[in-house]
Amino acid sequence: MMRANTRTDTRNPSVDLPAPELGDFDVQQYSTRRRFLKWMIRIGYGAFALAFALPALALRALQTEQQGIAEGDVLVFASGNAGAQAGTAVKPGDIPEGTGLQVFPQGKTDNQSNLVEVVRIAPGEGVDGLVAYSAICTHLGCAVYAKLNQAGHIACPCHNSQFDPANNAKVVGGPANRPLPPLPLGLGPDGSLIASGPIEGPIGPE
Amino acid sequence: MQRIVRDDVIVDRGDGRTARLGLPTRVDPRTATPVVPERPVTPKRKGWLEERLGVSGFYSKYGRKAFPVHTTFFLGEMATFSFFILVVTGIYLGLIYIPSNVEIDVEGERLPQAYASVRLIESIPVANLFRNVHHWAAHLMVASTLLHSLRIFFFGNYRKPRELNWLFGVGLLSLTLLASFLGYALPYDAYAVTATGIGYSIARSIPWAGNVVAELFFGGAFPTLGSLPRLYTLHVFVVPAMTAALIGIHLLLIIKNKHTQPGYARKLAEPGRVLGVPFWPYQTLLAVQLLMLMFGGLFILSALVPIHPLEAYGPPGPETPDVKPDWYLLWVYGFLKMIPSGAVLSTPIGTIGPEFLGGLLFPGLIFGLMALAPWLDSTNRPSVKRYEYLEPPRQAPVRLAIGVFMLAYVGMLFFAAYYDEVGLTLAQMWYLSIVIPGALATAALLWAKWAGPDAEQRFDPTAEEMPDEEVPAAH
Ligand code: HEM
Ligand code: FES
Numbered sequence: 001m002m003r004a005n006t007r008t009d010t011r012n013p014s015v016d017l018p019a020p021e022l023g024d025f026d027v028q029q030y031s032t033r034r035r036f037l038k039w040m041i042r043i044g045y046g047a048f049a050l051a052f053a054l055p056a057l058a059l060r061a062l063q064t065e066q067q068g069i070a071e072g073d074v075l076v077f078a079s080g081n082a083g084a085q086a087g088t089a090v091k092p093g094d095i096p097e098g099t100g101l102q103v104f105p106q107g108k109t110d111n112q113s114n115l116v117e118v119v120r121i122a123p124g125e126g127v128d129g130l131v132a133y134s135a136i137c138t139h140l141g142c143a144v145y146a147k148l149n150q151a152g153h154i155a156c157p158c159h160n161s162q163f164d165p166a167n168n169a170k171v172v173g174g175p176a177n178r179p180l181p182p183l184p185l186g187l188g189p190d191g192s193l194i195a196s197g198p199i200e201g202p203i204g205p206e
Numbered sequence: 207m208q209r210i211v212r213d214d215v216i217v218d219r220g221d222g223r224t225a226r227l228g229l230p231t232r233v234d235p236r237t238a239t240p241v242v243p244e245r246p247v248t249p250k251r252k253g254w255l256e257e258r259l260g261v262s263g264f265y266s267k268y269g270r271k272a273f274p275v276h277t278t279f280f281l282g283e284m285a286t287f288s289f290f291i292l293v294v295t296g297i298y299l300g301l302i303y304i305p306s307n308v309e310i311d312v313e314g315e316r317l318p319q320a321y322a323s324v325r326l327i328e329s330i331p332v333a334n335l336f337r338n339v340h341h342w343a344a345h346l347m348v349a350s351t352l353l354h355s356l357r358i359f360f361f362g363n364y365r366k367p368r369e370l371n372w373l374f375g376v377g378l379l380s381l382t383l384l385a386s387f388l389g390y391a392l393p394y395d396a397y398a399v400t401a402t403g404i405g406y407s408i409a410r411s412i413p414w415a416g417n418v419v420a421e422l423f424f425g426g427a428f429p430t431l432g433s434l435p436r437l438y439t440l441h442v443f444v445v446p447a448m449t450a451a452l453i454g455i456h457l458l459l460i461i462k463n464k465h466t467q468p469g470y471a472r473k474l475a476e477p478g479r480v481l482g483v484p485f486w487p488y489q490t491l492l493a494v495q496l497l498m499l500m501f502g503g504l505f506i507l508s509a510l511v512p513i514h515p516l517e518a519y520g521p522p523g524p525e526t527p528d529v530k531p532d533w534y535l536l537w538v539y540g541f542l543k544m545i546p547s548g549a550v551l552s553t554p555i556g557t558i559g560p561e562f563l564g565g566l567l568f569p570g571l572i573f574g575l576m577a578l579a580p581w582l583d584s585t586n587r588p589s590v591k592r593y594e595y596l597e598p599p600r601q602a603p604v605r606l607a608i609g610v611f612m613l614a615y616v617g618m619l620f621f622a623a624y625y626d627e628v629g630l631t632l633a634q635m636w637y638l639s640i641v642i643p644g645a646l647a648t649a650a651l652l653w654a655k656w657a658g659p660d661a662e663q664r665f666d667p668t669a670e671e672m673p674d675e676e677v678p679a680a681h
Contacts, residue, residue, distance in 0.1 A: 060421040062432025078524040102524060110309075112429070115524050135524075140407040140542070140561055142400060142526040157528045158404065159543045160626055175560045177547045205407045205561060 066111040073105035073195040074188060075132075078115060078146075089192040092128045095120045100154065100165070102135055102146040105195060112136070113203045115143055116183050117154055118193065119165040127187065133169045133180035136204040137161055144180070154180065178206070269486035274467045280496060281354035285378075286453055287497045288347035289446075291504065292385075295340040296442060302327050305438035307394060307429060320394035320434055321521050328516055338508030344386050346504070348534045351379050359579065360609055361596040362667065363466045368593075369580040371459040374452055376577045381449045383534060388441035390532075393514070394434065397529050399522040402437070403428055408565035413556035429522075467595050469665055478594060478669035530623055540619030541568045544639070546632060572616070591668035598665055603654035610650040614643035 079102065080086040084094065087109070095101050100119040108114050115135040123129040133154070135144050142158035149155045153162040153172055161174030169180035181201030188194045255261050273279070306319040317325075327333045355375055358364055364372035391402040406428035409420035423440075425432030464480050471481040483489050519527050531539050542564035551558040558567075580586055583605065586593075599606045618639040625635040659665070 056422065057418070059425075060418065061426030062430065062435075064431045104524070109524075112524065140404045140565075142404065143524060144526075146525065157526050158400070159539075161547070171547050175542060175545055175547050175564070177550060177559055205410060206557075206559075 066113075067108050068111070069105045069108070069114055069116070069183065069195050069198050071195060071197050073108070075103040075116065075118070075193045075195060076106045076109075078102040078104045078109070089188075089190075090118070091192050092130055092187070095130060098148065098152060100146055100148050102143075103132075103193070112143070116195075116199075117144060117146065117165075117180070118185070119148065119154065121166045125166075127185040127193075130185055130193070131165055132183040132185050133163070133165065134183065134199050134201075134203045135180075137176060138178040138180060138205060139174070139176035141204040265486065268461065269484065271461060271485045272465075272480040272482035273485060273489040274465050274471060274480065274482040275492075276468045278353075278357045279465070281350050281357060283493055283496055284350035284500065285347055285354055285382075286457075287493075287500050288343050288350060289449060289453065290497070291343045291501065292340060292347060293446060295336045295343065296446075298333065298336045299327060299340060300442055302330075302333060303392065303438075305392070305434040307431065307434050315521075317521050318394045320392065321516065324393045324395075325516055335505065335508055338513055339504045340389075341513045342504050342507050344389060345532070345534075346500070348382050348386060351382050352534075355379060355576075356609075356613075359576075360599045360606065361466070362583075362585075362593060362602060362605060363596065364580045365583060365586040365593040366580075366590060368459075368463050368466070369586075371456060371463065372580055373577055374456045374459065376573060378449065378452050378456065380573060381445055381452065385441060385445045385449065386532070386534065388437050388445060391434070391437045392441065393516060394522065395516055396519040396522045396525075396527045397514075399429055400526050400529055401531060402433075404565075408561055411559055411561035412566065413553060413558055413562065416556070464594075466593065469595055469598065469667075472595055472665075533620070536623050537616050537619035538565060538569050540622035541565070543625065544619070544622045544632070544635060572612070575612075591670070593667050594669040595665070595667040597667040598659075600654040600658045601664060603651050603658060606654050607647040607651040611643045611647035614646045615639065618642055 075090050076087050077084050077090060078086060084090075087106075089106070090101065090103050095118060097120055100117050103116050103118055105114055105116075113134070113136050116132050117135040118130055118132045120129050121131055125131070135146075136142075137144050137156040137158065139156065139159055139161045142156055144154050144156045144163070148165070149162065151162070151172075152166070153164055154169065155162050156174065156176070159175050161176035162172045163169040163176070163180050164172045168182065171177065171179060181199050181203060183195055183199045184197045186194045186196035253261075302323060304319050304323040308319050309316045310319050310322060311317075312322050312325075324337075327337050358372065358375065387401075387405060391398050402424070406420055406424045409423055410416045412419055421427065423436070425434075425436030465482070467480060467482070471479075475481040483492070519529075530536060542561070545560040545564040545568075547560060549560045549563055575582075585602075599609075622635055622639065625632070630638070
């Protein structure tokens with residue numbers, strides 16, 4: 001705070017100079033005005049910074065519209081190395097006992113989060129013995145292996161999370177925290193596998 | 207103790223060998239310290255630049271700064287030069303590279319444009335060479351920055367008056383890791399998309415602000431149209447600009463604080479005086495030689511050992527390739543694998559899950575601890591003197607032990623990246639990650655106590671504030 005009767009030499013603060021003649025200069029008013037102006041300058045800087053920060057927020061996302069799985073989508077081979085060509089429709093017979101296969105909904109293959117893992121479990125369960133889950137790992141979003149591991153579990157190449165397909169894709173190992181969300185399956189008129197609804201739950205990490 | 211040989215001075219270093227002080231030097235017979243006359247700055251006629259800019263004043267202010275000569279003192283320079291090489295080679299790559307993930311037809315194949323442009327880079331021999339040099343130089347920059355900071359740590363040079371520069375150094379290490387992570391996304395092969403996707407998910411796991419941060423940083427929900435332009439701008443402009451600025455401040459503070467010196471300097475020059483070669487011309491010559499050596503080494507390495515060729519992983523597809531990050535991020539990967547799935551904490555501002563703990567919080571804690579080192583070190587209290595010499599690590603057993611513990615711990619995190627592949631359980635891994643660093647740290651502590659100097663011969667790393675005139679001398 002400003003002292004009324006002494007003044008400090010700014011270059012040599014230890015020396016007190018005699019107070020200047022103030023006359024009817026109002027110290028109180030002077031210091032509030034100074035404080036006010038200082039605040040105005042600070043607010044000015046703040047506004048300047050905001051003027052650059054806010055547009056950045058508006059630039060947050062440059063999103064392309066992507067479609068998710070819907071009821072009636074025909075499921076097709078996601079890649080060519082499973083015995084058929086990528087993009088052809090999957091029949092239940094394409095998936096032998098105890099194995100898994102990755103499929104995409106036809107026409108929506110550019111959206112990686114549509115990748116689905118179809119697994120044959122015990123006959124009589126699921127649709128024709130088949131169940132399907134989102135193939136996007138709930139840990140950090142890698143695609144799980146198409147092939148089941150030795151224990152018959154769905155495993156993730158990234159940090160080795162494991163999910164039990166026979167048990168609602170419950171987590172049975174690794175760091176993932178949620179089961180893979182399921183996709184309800186159905187059979188189309190020509191006997192090929194279709195989706196009978198969207199994936200039931202949030203896909204990938206929350 | 208010393209003989210005068212023509213203009214040169216041979217000084218006993220105290221360890222049986224002699225050092226040669228090459229500048230015309232006189233030795234004060236009473237204090238046995240070399241006295242260097244000011245260089246006469248009386249040119250016959252002032253040069254063109256001298257007349258206009260008065261460069262000799264600049265020379266006598268900065269050009270005569272003394273640089274101690276010691277192998278480990280080149281680590282920081284290596285980091286700086288790696289950065290320089292990255293900028294030079296990066297500019298060449300930027301001339302061809304296209305930051306777009308739009309798929310185009312290339313000879314019957316659907317490929318992301320970025321991938322296709324890097325394939326073009328690979329098909330041009332000289333551009334391919336630059337790409338390899340860029341990648342190898344990135345490894346070299348991380349490695350030299352890391353070793354540089356370890357040298358500062360183990361010799362206790364983060365203490366007064368250099369605390370601020372230690373902080374800037376920790377900032378530089380973080381920026382280097384960040385730049386490397388961002389660079390990885392650019393070739394847009396299967397590896398790039400996987401690694402960057404994981405980074406995106408980690409960013410999203412930040413409580414409360416996760417979505418905004420992730421979308422700002424990755425240009426939307428990765429992978430999307432906005433991602434590559436965003437990551438590219440950060441990689442080639444924002445992060446390098448920040449790095450350059452920090453390197454500048456770092457160097458200015460070295461000029462201000464002066465170098466810490468190897469212990470022998472205390473025997474050769476009076477305490478507090480910097481003994482070394484002057485910046486111009488000797489140190490400059492050494493530095494340019496180092497730069498040339500690095501350029502040469504990196505080009506030879508790149509010609510012989512191609513690194514991360516595109517075909518190794520191919521374009522991104524529905525499958526995730528079996529990948530682990532490069533060594534400098536492998537420890538974060540180890541953390542991610544070690545946090546069990548149940549580690550979830552619900553807080554009022556959002557859920558804290560294993561991804562956040564392993565991917566950001568714990569790595570952040572390690573960096574935070576590192577940044578706080580000057581304030582955690584009890585020998586660095588405000589009243590103490592200035593630390594101007596390298597302190598032999600065995601003289602500071604506790605610091606040595608803590609350093610060994612942290613290094614070994616990070617080493618165990620590397621190992622944790624593979625723990626399930628060698629047949630360990632998670633519990634065993636956690637146990638080992640504490641026991642092994644603990645054992646090594648104890649061993650270091652005992653060794654230092656056993657081998658450490660007794661009280662009389664302790665080396666004093668402190669000195670009064672250094673005077674402005676230094677003692678430059680060829681060494
Ligand atoms: C701050 C230090 C930098 C580091 C640590 C760094 C690191 C990297 C890394 C690891 C990659 C991936 C390389 C690969 O896959 O072959 C990369 C790619 C790239 N960097 Fe840098 N970089 C740095 C600075 C720069 C600068 C300053 C520029 C340009 C002015 C630049 C331009 C590029 C380009 C265009 C690519 C993509 C081409 C490709 O992948 O082959 N970088 N960088
Ligand atoms: S992303 Fe699947 S285990 Fe981490």
